[in-house]
Amino acid sequence: MSILSNFIKLFFRHAEKKEMPYRQQELNLNQVYTRQELMELPVDRSLARNLEHIINILGHNVDFVKRDFVLGLEEPIKAAICYMDGLINSEILGSDIMRPLLEANAREKSGQKLLKLLTQGGLIAKAEIQKGENFQTIVSHVLVGEVVLFIDGFARAFIISCKGYNGRGIPEPIQENAIRGPREAFVELLSVNISLIRKRLVTPNLVVENYQIGRISATNVSVLYLKGLVSEDLVAEVRQRLNRIDIDAVLESGYLEHFLKDSPYSPFPLVIATERPDKVAADLLEGRVAILTDNTPFALVVPGQFFSLIQSSEDYYTEFYFATFVRWIRLFSFFLALTLPSLYIAVTNFHQEMIPTTLFISIAANRQGVPFPAVIEALIMEILFEALREASIRLPTTLAQTISIVGALVIGQAAVQANIVSPAMIIVVATTGIATFTIPQYNLGQSVRLLRFPLMLASAFLGLFGLMTGLLAILLHLCSLRSFGVPYLSPLSPFNWQSFKDTLIVAPHWTRRNRPAEMVQRNVNRMSKNLKPGPNKG
Amino acid sequence: MAVRLLRIAILLFLLSTLTGCWDLREAEKTAIVVGFGIDRKEDGAIELVVQTVRPQPTGAVGDGAGNDKPPYHNWYSTGETVFDAVRNLALQSPNQFFWSHNQVILISEKLARQGVLDVMDFLERDPEFKQSNWVLIARDEQIKDILEAGETGQQPPARALADIIDLRERTSKYAVLNLGDFFQMLDSPDQEPFTAGVTFFEGIMKPKEEAVKTVEKAKKTFELRVTDTAVFREDRMVGWLNPTESRGLLWVRGEVQQGLLVTDYEKKKVVFEILKSSAKIEPRVMDGRLIIKLDVKTECNLAEASPGIFKIDADVRKQLEQVIAKKIQEEMMAGVTRCQELNSDVLGFAGAVHRTFPEAWNKELSKQWPDIFPDLEVQIAVKPKLKGLGLITTSINPRKNQK
Numbered sequence: 016m017s018i019l020s021n022f023i024k025l026f027f028r029h030a031e032k033k034e035m036p037y038r039q040q041e042l043n044l045n046q047v048y049t050r051q052e053l054m055e056l057p058v059d060r061s062l063a064r065n066l067e068h069i070i071n072i073l074g075h076n077v078d079f080v081k082r083d084f085v086l087g088l089e090e091p092i093k094a095a096i097c098y099m100d101g102l103i104n105s106e107i108l109g110s111d112i113m114r115p116l117l118e119a120n121a122r123e124k125s126g127q128k129l130l131k132l133l134t135q136g137g138l139i140a141k142a143e144i145q146k147g148e149n150f151q152t153i154v155s156h157v158l159v160g161e162v163v164l165f166i167d168g169f170a171r172a173f174i175i176s177c178k179g180y181n182g183r184g185i186p187e188p189i190q191e192n193a194i195r196g197p198r199e200a201f202v203e204l205l206s207v208n209i210s211l212i213r214k215r216l217v218t219p220n221l222v223v224e225n226y227q228i229g230r231i232s233a234t235n236v237s238v239l240y241l242k243g244l245v246s247e248d249l250v251a252e253v254r255q256r257l258n259r260i261d262i263d264a265v266l267e268s269g270y271l272e273h274f275l276k277d278s279p280y281s282p283f284p285l286v287i288a289t290e291r292p293d294k295v296a297a298d299l300l301e302g303r304v305a306i307l308t309d310n311t312p313f314a315l316v317v318p319g320q321f322f323s324l325i326q327s328s329e330d331y332y333t334e335f336y337f338a339t340f341v342r343w344i345r346l347f348s349f350f351l352a353l354t355l356p357s358l359y360i361a362v363t364n365f366h367q368e369m370i371p372t373t374l375f376i377s378i379a380a381n382r383q384g385v386p387f388p389a390v391i392e393a394l395i396m397e398i399l400f401e402a403l404r405e406a407s408i409r410l411p412t413t414l415a416q417t418i419s420i421v422g423a424l425v426i427g428q429a430a431v432q433a434n435i436v437s438p439a440m441i442i443v444v445a446t447t448g449i450a451t452f453t454i455p456q457y458n459l460g461q462s463v464r465l466l467r468f469p470l471m472l473a474s475a476f477l478g479l480f481g482l483m484t485g486l487l488a489i490l491l492h493l494c495s496l497r498s499f500g501v502p503y504l505s506p507l508s509p510f511n512w513q514s515f516k517d518t519l520i521v522a523p524h525w526t527r528r529n530r531p532a533e534m535v536q537r538n539v540n541r542m543s544k545n546l547k548p549g550p551n552k553g
Numbered sequence: 554m555a556v557r558l559l560r561i562a563i564l565l566f567l568l569s570t571l572t573g574c575w576d577l578r579e580a581e582k583t584a585i586v587v588g589f590g591i592d593r594k595e596d597g598a599i600e601l602v603v604q605t606v607r608p609q610p611t612g613a614v615g616d617g618a619g620n621d622k623p624p625y626h627n628w629y630s631t632g633e634t635v636f637d638a639v640r641n642l643a644l645q646s647p648n649q650f651f652w653s654h655n656q657v658i659l660i661s662e663k664l665a666r667q668g669v670l671d672v673m674d675f676l677e678r679d680p681e682f683k684q685s686n687w688v689l690i691a692r693d694e695q696i697k698d699i700l701e702a703g704e705t706g707q708q709p710p711a712r713a714l715a716d717i718i719d720l721r722e723r724t725s726k727y728a729v730l731n732l733g734d735f736f737q738m739l740d741s742p743d744q745e746p747f748t749a750g751v752t753f754f755e756g757i758m759k760p761k762e763e764a765v766k767t768v769e770k771a772k773k774t775f776e777l778r779v780t781d782t783a784v785f786r787e788d789r790m791v792g793w794l795n796p797t798e799s800r801g802l803l804w805v806r807g808e809v810q811q812g813l814l815v816t817d818y819e820k821k822k823v824v825f826e827i828l829k830s831s832a833k834i835e836p837r838v839m840d841g842r843l844i845i846k847l848d849v850k851t852e853c854n855l856a857e858a859s860p861g862i863f864k865i866d867a868d869v870r871k872q873l874e875q876v877i878a879k880k881i882q883e884e885m886m887a888g889v890t891r892c893q894e895l896n897s898d899v900l901g902f903a904g905a906v907h908r909t910f911p912e913a914w915n916k917e918l919s920k921q922w923p924d925i926f927p928d929l930e931v932q933i934a935v936k937p938k939l940k941g942l943g944l945i946t947t948s949i950n951p952r953k954n955q956k
Contacts, residue, residue: 280558363579363580364577365576365577365578367580367585367651368653368654368683372585372587372656372712375580375585375654376585377608378580379581379583379585379608380608382579382581383581384581385581388577388579389579389580476570
């Protein structure tokens, strides 16, 4: 049955498209319409001319659909609707737009009366109707899935919202998982993403500003912030930086990230990229600004300091003792991921006196017959591990399983048995790998993964001295970084006690009365005083 | 800008490669020294015995092949000085010797009696020696035998020695110094150095199969024992303190923190466990003579008593405390007397006098000290405190109703 209906659908669709007389066979590749040109092209009173315009502009697209009809049976007025097939919801188009228009013909014979009824807001059941006066407006709306209605003798076009993307439902977060916390993640649809934040912050003070970035892509970019507590300078800075971007296309928020960084050459992420709406909401409440990009399931949040990159939204949903513990685990893992291989190289090659005797003996025993110096061994293993990791991301999920088995066997078992690497090195590489996975922000993890290679070289040449030199260089760099004017290491340096409660410790919510002072200067209190629970407090 | 940065980065990288890892030493190319002995031959040459561990891979290599070889290897080397002998090791060993994991330095008694200054200089200068190394005197025996002594489990004898010394406070029957303290006392005019001796004793429980083994193998049933304390005058060893005298030395230094006091009370054995102690050396001038007053405070615990001899009440407790005081006094007196006989101020009296009467010390006492020390009058006051009584007030006694 369903096969039959599908077949019928296919057939009719095919037939419908075949009828389209206006498909231009030869397409002029040099014909380009600029924004300005389209703005200056007004909607004409003549339907034929309007249709000619729009067919010239869009008619060569396969998915462009034009449908003619008449209003009224006596003294009929010609009309037509145009839309992009696939971007609209055809059910709504049928039930809310086409059916009322056509059924009206049966009740009312006069075309003029029907036109009057239409302009006064009758006839069309769909709620969102705008009037377009020039072709720039019309085209830009048609291209995002709206229906345009031209009527002969009427110098306006009706733009009726009828969006029906084949988007996916709200998925679970993939990269920023949480045991406790909402299982919602952003999707590719900007409007859905905004609604995900809107439903968390139900306030008229949530401002959504819209930008179109991209000469060709004209990607919608929304800037979100909370009026009344966000710093005006920050908003001005974000606007200015976004307005500066003049680029062909923004296909993902990562494009914007490159343009928004204060230090464009820094390997560290200066912008938070998150897929969790609850994290964005929390960041907005701290006076940050979120930048949502259409077609991107990631939101950018600025300013992004180091400590905001190692926070996970789950920290605030669990017991604060445990959250603090986990925060320390993460910090420890950060240093482990950065330094463990280089520490191993430095200590086993240059500073053997630092290792407990028994451990040193067993390292020496394990390295018997290993042909490479520890540095080369470490480099081989780390690069192999990174390759394995990259392979498992790129491969289809079904094959990723295979890769992990091959990786575990080849690298883990066989390499040791063949005496190419020592078991101690496997432990070091594996520990480093696990440590990088604990960093909640993927892009911070990437910079750590990258930076450990120069550190390994430094400690291979100069031992702990080289490692410390490298770490100092990184520290100096971190200290010099700023994200939208906010020092990267704040609130640790410069120190601020109120915001410190959310860095090395995670204080309970009732103690964190103030918003972070680096971002928020007005409306600093999150809550009223003395909220600590206890007896005789009501 | 980026190009310039890149250039600087490349330059820095190339600069670092110029150093060429000169200090690099791979773990498997390292001979890990865990103990070594120094002896002097008849002709004055220094003889070294260096014990390195033989790293045995775990897991893959089973017991079959590995068990034939002991977990250590001894290297023998001679040279005109210690460093010369150390460098001569490179003639035999494919691996570079690494001394930072060394735990025990054995010095032969013969060398110690001749003076240790010659060998100590290298140990102080070389950065690889840790100051926490234990300095031990090999009593009578050849160092070689001590470092080859078997029956120390799976570990090299030198590590076994270090582990034995870690338990020194369980008995408090010998006094031992680590390298750092030994240097300090050797260098100080206020104090003479001392340290423990190592010797063998015949194992009580010989394994059955020893009977069929060769004579050489059978020798290994002799087990190591750290015992007695060697005392020095300046850099020469002058004699030994037996365990009781060693305990006396430890009491004076306030270093008895554990150990047992085996005493007689009403002709029965009562054993006390020492919980802690502290000592104060107080030089005084009395009737124009210098005397040394020693105050020792200690806390003890009744640990063992012959059955059914007493019921502890306030009186008994007082008597027991007197017994303890007397015992400690005896031990201290034995130690002090022996040190005076040897004329070796390992007790640190000189330092105490120096601190109390600095002017007199600087003027004359320091020069006369070797004459004064043997005849010093020493007064000992012990304040014991018996703790932890009460739960078991009487011993197990099946005959208690027959009285």
